[in-house]
Amino acid sequence: GAGVSQSPRYKVAKRGQDVALRCDPISGHVSLFWYQQALGQGPEFLTYFQNEAQLDKSGLPSDRFFAERPEGSVSTLKIQRTQQEDSAVYLCASRTSGSRAGELFFGEGSRLTVL
């Protein structure tokens, strides 16, 4: 597609449920990033993939958060046993191999609300 596509756009989960958020990056973009944006704050880095390799997961807040990109294209962010503090917009971004770090194309995000 023309841009980074994320689904679902909105997700409401009961506390304790597992959720999966999907990101389809721009075709050919080897680098993929997940960010978490809490209400009224800027995005915070979660994890980074280059192709299928997860090269940095230092931003994942707990072991309940897990991300994968098995074929180097679509990525899934999974949150197990959701808690209220997980409520946020989860942003996916991608970039080409030829661009500089920080030059990202963002998706519209998946807004997660945990009740």
Place this chain on the structure above:
Amino acid sequence: AQSVSQHNHHVILSEAASLELGCNYSYGGTVNLFWYVQYPGQHLQLLLKYFSGDPLVKGIKGFEAEFIKSKFSFNLRKPSVQWSDTAEYFCAVNADNAGNMLTFGGGTRLMVKP
């Protein structure tokens, strides 16, 4: 760890007023600097970027930003705002010791009154 501060959380201006949004970062080494913008209902998009060279960089829609290394600042400016500039603006830093990580400020919500 790097941090990025945007001092103005909300700014309200009338059309044709001049704009300056502040951004300061905490890292003392080499940095790449960015401003991203999020228009209502849309995704974050890159407004302008600084890697090296002329510290005054120009972006889309008449925006510019000036890197002042001694002040650890990268303020965003526009001489005359338009109603269509209403958006949230985020400053971001990629430090040379942070790999591919981009650190964002908390954002400034700009409202331009017609």
